[in-house]
Amino acid sequence: MSRCDHCGSHVSERFARVFADGKGRLGACPSCAANAGIAEVARDRTRTETH
Structure with missing residues (x-):
């Protein structure tokens, strides 16, 4: 089962396919x-973590 990389909550595989970035995060x-x-939040958090 997939988890949110920000808070650790469980998410469905379908949710992960739709909202994960190109690296699966x-x-x-x-x-x-x-x-x-x-x-938008996921995109902003990814930008912050990579810079």
């Missing part, structure tokens, strides 16, 4: 980000 999930902004 999940920067946000419904447990740690507002549902409407998961993609």
Whole structure:
């Protein structure tokens, strides 16, 4: 089962396929980000971690 790399919460495989970045990392999930902004939060967190 997949986990959010930010908070460690379990997410479905389907969720991981949709929201993971190109390296398979999940920067946000419904447990740690507002549902409407998961993609944006994940993108912003990924940028912050890589710089």
